[in-house]
Amino acid sequence: MKNKPENPSQSSRRGFIKESALALAGFYIVPRHVLGGPGYIAPSDKLRVASIGVGGMGYSDVSGVFKSGKADIVALCDVDDTRAARARKDHEKAAYYKDFRIMLEKEEKNIDAVTVSTPDHMHAVQAMMAMKMGKHVYVQKPMSHDIYEARMLTEAAEKYKVVTQMGNQGSSGDGVRQMIEWYNAGLIGEANKVWSWTNRPVWPQGIPWPSTPITPPADLDWDLWLGTAPYKDYVGNLVPFNWRGWWDYGTGALGDMACHIMEPPFRVLGLGYPTSAECSVGSVYVGEFQRGYFPDSCPPSSHITLRFDRPGKEELEFHWMDGGIQPTRPEELAPNEIMGDGGNGVIIEGTKGKMMCSTYGANPQLLPTSRTKEVNVPQTEYRVPGGDRGHYSNWVEACIAGHGSDEFKKLSSPFSIAGPLTESVLMGNLAIRSYDYRVPRPGADNQFDYPGRNIKLVWDGPNMKITNFEPANQFVKRTYREGYSF
Secondary structure, eight states: OOOOOOOHHHHHHHHHHHHHHHHHHHHHOOOHHHHHOTTOOOTTSOEEEEEEOOSTHHHHHHHHHHTTSSEEEEEEEOSBHHHHHHHHHHTTTSEEESOHHHHHHHHGGGOSEEEEOSOGGGHHHHHHHHHHTTOEEEEOSSSOSSHHHHHHHHHHHHHTTOOEEESOGGGGSHHHHHHHHHHHTTTTOSEEEEEEEOOOOOSOOSOOOOSSOOOOOTTBOHHHHHTTSOOOOOOSSOTTTGGGGBTTTOOHHIIIIIHHHTHHHHHHHTOOOOSEEEEEEOOOBOSTTOBOOOTTBOOSOEEEEEEEOOTTSOOEEEEEEETTOOOOOOTTSOTTSOSTTSSSEEEEEESSOEEEEOGGGOSOEEESTHHHHHOOOOOOSOOOTTGGGGHHHHHHHHHHHOTTSHHHHTOSSOHHHHHHHHHHHHHHHHHHHHHTOOEEOTTOTTOEEOTTSSOOEEEETTTTEESSOGGGGGGTSOOOOTTOOO
């Protein structure tokens, strides 16, 4: 049967509807940068990622982001060609650079996000440059080397409306969420004391800087590796791991582990800036009864005490111990039960009881541990799919959805949370460095006083300033080497 010819009125009406539909489509289909603003990525797109530092933990970060299934690695950067080789093989189409500044400038239009997995002293300058370009960032822990850097990164994340995440993957685990639910249910009452500890360092600390420089490996750009730090000749036993024990580059046992271990009680108790810090450190002896003084190196062990004011509540006392120092074993723990995971852990003491966990907030337990199976509280906290293994996807999904989205609100460790946590961690290092600050003793040859000892440093968090010992403030912020800015 032949179709009847349309009458003019039907044709005009259908043409109007068709034209209207096209007009509406033209109105709604707009460029992604217009729709979502800076940093917005259309849901149908994959996240285009550039990675700075792609050996060691950097390789794990690149792989974790890629395995989310929603990201493409389009550029790689590393100062060490040998350590970068595995990532370059996995992502053969990715452009490769040695200088992050050149990479970000050349790839600015080709990338949406950046991962930063370099030594601690480079985190802030690399993340800040990316954020100023409107790029989302994932930064390994600690998110900065200095307190000032942590504050500036936190403020920049909000200013530039980018999606951020620190690489403390335990914050995406179920353990910390379980502890929040237990605490909010009142199972241990009001917390008044926290104990946290680690068996780190497992690298040299409390040692003199090597006296004999050597030639850097041919595949390592030593000048770029130094980056913001003062220039020094290359020495052995530093790269790729033992830099952690030197203040110019690393942040010691605190920087390595506290973002994993202090994070659960920090989140459970909703802590902000500490109000004071004090410490003691382990001694290193050189010769008979002589304490070595090595101010360039982190100490072999330390005990930090931070205090936090909480409006309407008792002041919280927060202890950190490293180098194998541990708190007194709780009487609620049976003789054959492991405290934490043996070498690391957390105990939160409350007015009605205690709870404990391992590194990353894993294996949360009420004490005595028999209570753990006896209680059942409602699940109120969001669980990240895959737990700590979903930490990368947690960030990738939020980057794709954009700043302020529902996925953004599900982030485990955005800078709004990671920033104050990092500042508290680094406050411990400020106390350590103040403890070892020395001045010549008047009228005595080769004798010194240590005015930063036997003192509780009072911290003005909003203004980032120690109010009762001015020399301590030199450790709030570093001066960068020429060629690097923040």
